[in-house]
Amino acid sequence: MEMKQRAERLLQALGGADNLTHLVYCASRVRVQLRNDALLDKTSVADIAGVKAIVSVDKQQKTEYQLVMGPGNAKTFYQEIVAAGGLENLAVDR
Incomplete structure (x- = not known):
């Protein structure tokens, strides 16, 4: 599976980018970290x-x-x- 598709699936599984x-x-x-863990x-x-x-920590x-x-x-997946x-505002490169 392509990296972009995996990232989109992950965002969905995390409750969406807004979460x-x-x-x-x-x-x-x-x-x-999530707004709504549910x-x-x-x-x-x-x-x-x-x-x-x-x-979970x-x-x-x-x-x-x-x-x-x-x-x-x-790093690449991140x-x-x-x-x-569209999470540039949350992005914290190390």
């Missing part, structure tokens, strides 16, 4: 090619969802998510 409040990446993970479809996220796992009254991509894969969702 994201925070989006960053590191070497092997894309990290997101809109998250973890099964659909886990089924997206390239996502090895989804991990509690952080000061908010949950951060970490999409485990593997070394060297997170960039596609930003582009597909």
Whole structure:
């Protein structure tokens, strides 16, 4: 599946681009926080090619969802998510 299509599927599984409040990446993970956690479809996220796992981490009254991509894969996927969702305002390059 093409990266853009995966990014669009991921945004849908996360409850839509408007549901994201925070989006960053590191070497092997894309990290997101959501406005409404109930809109998250973890099964659909886990089924997206390239996502090895989804991990929930509690952080000061908010949950951060970490999409485990593997070394060297997170940045490209992150960039596609930003582009597909028009999320430049949330984009935090590291």
